[in-house]
Amino acid sequence: MKMKETNEAGLIARILGGEKELFHELIRPYERMVYLTLFSIVKNEADAEDGAQEAVISAYRHLSSFRGEAKFSTWLTMIAINEGRKRLRKAKSAAEESIEEEAEEREGDYTPAPLTDWREIPLETLERKEIREALRSAVAELPGIYRQVFTLRDLEELNVEETAQALGISANVVKVRLHRARILLQKRLVPFLKTTAPARRGFFGRAS
Amino acid sequence: MKLECKHVWEHISEYIDKSVDAQLREEIERHLEHCEICAAILDSTRNILVLTADERTFELPVGYSKRLHERLAKELEGPEEDS
Numbered sequence: 143m144k145m146k147e148t149n150e151a152g153l154i155a156r157i158l159g160g161e162k163e164l165f166h167e168l169i170r171p172y173e174r175m176v177y178l179t180l181f182s183i184v185k186n187e188a189d190a191e192d193g194a195q196e197a198v199i200s201a202y203r204h205l206s207s208f209r210g211e212a213k214f215s216t217w218l219t220m221i222a223i224n225e226g227r228k229r230l231r232k233a234k235s236a237a238e239e240s241i242e243e244e245a246e247e248r249e250g251d252y253t254p255a256p257l258t259d260w261r262e263i264p265l266e267t268l269e270r271k272e273i274r275e276a277l278r279s280a281v282a283e284l285p286g287i288y289r290q291v292f293t294l295r296d297l298e299e300l301n302v303e304e305t306a307q308a309l310g311i312s313a314n315v316v317k318v319r320l321h322r323a324r325i326l327l328q329k330r331l332v333p334f335l336k337t338t339a340p341a342r343r344g345f346f347g348r349a350s
Numbered sequence: 351m352k353l354e355c356k357h358v359w360e361h362i363s364e365y366i367d368k369s370v371d372a373q374l375r376e377e378i379e380r381h382l383e384h385c386e387i388c389a390a391i392l393d394s395t396r397n398i399l400v401l402t403a404d405e406r407t408f409e410l411p412v413g414y415s416k417r418l419h420e421r422l423a424k425e426l427e428g429p430e431e432d433s
Contacts, residue, residue: 162426166419173415178408187411194414195421202425254359258386260393268406277398277407297403302369321363327402328395335398 150214158206165202172215175298176222182293183226184233185282193229197222212307219294219308252325255332267339276338280330284323291316292323354381358388366396 153168169176176197181190201221208217267273281289294305295316306313358381364370365378382389401407 165426166422169418169422173418174405174410177410177414181408191411191414191417195418198418198422199425202422253356254362254391254395256387257390257394260390260397262393262397263401265401265404268401268404273401274407277402281402281408296399297408299403302367317364317369321360324363324366324395324399325359327398328391331398332394335394 151210154205154208154214165205168214169198169201169218172218175215176218178293178297179219179222180226180229182290182297183223183286184229189229189233193225194222197225200225213304216300216304216308219298219300219304223290223308250322250326252322253329254325255329257332257336260332263335263339270339273335273339276331276334280327283330284326288319288323288326291319292327295320296324355385355388358382358385359391362392362395365392366399 150168153164157164157168173194177190177194180193180197181187184190184193197218201218204221208214212220281292284292290309291305294300294308295302300308302313302316306316309316358365358378361370361374361378365375370378382392
């Protein structure tokens with residue numbers, strides 16, 4: 143990790159020193175992260191891609207203002223979030239937006255789906271389209287504030303502090319939102335996965 | 351017993367992240383040993399997180415990286431003249 147950061151700092155210094163082409167290299171490890179961040183906000187592939195391009199260009203143009211008080215990945219995520227929010231404001235009426243903001247105030251039901259045993263669903267089931275679609279739509283259906291925290295923490299693997307910094311919220315709020323996001327996903331997906339993707343039957347001699 | 355399960359559920363996310371303190375962790379683990387419901391909830395949640403985080407679940411649009419670098423290359427060639 144330390145090594146990576148040192149390399150990055152070196153790269154940034156060289157880019158600012160005039161080796162502009164190196165920006166391609168600097169950004170490459172974060173392409174997926176930038177896209178997912180945009181997608182978690184705009185929820186539309188084409189818009190997320192456009193936004194990701196804008197965010198990367200913006201990062202390039204403002205690179206000299208990166209001071210290293212945050213990690214480069216966090217700084218870049220903040221730019222991506224701003225770009226996403228800008229697009230959302232354009233697309234959505236103010237009324238819709240305030241509904242989304244209210245989500246946290248509402249006392250929802252954040253109890254997990256009860257079950258008495260769970261047989262691990264192997265990664266191979268992801269070869270099946272309907273499984274991937276179910277996972278994606280469960281994430282898409284999360285209230286926006288939960289989806290964004292979930293994306294940064296569980297898909298992009300930012301830590302709690304980085305997520306808090308990028309979204310401009312406290313670490314505690316990150317934890318609450320993440321908890322709710324995960325429970326909502328469990329509740330939504332357990333019934334589906336249980337019936338459509340049983341782990342290899344017969345593995346424990348239970349073949350029908 | 352019911353109340354205890356609810357207590358475990360409230361900390362499930364932090365337990366997964368290993369950010370509960372040692373005492374609570376021990377309490378949860380003791381509970382999990384004899385409560386098949388909480389054990390199954392924990393296993394299913396973990397499993398779902400692993401499936402969701404897999405790169406195949408959220409795929410990038412085909413050609414995304416190529417288009418991104420082309421756009422960037424244009425930008426690097428020099429600032430666009432607005433005139």
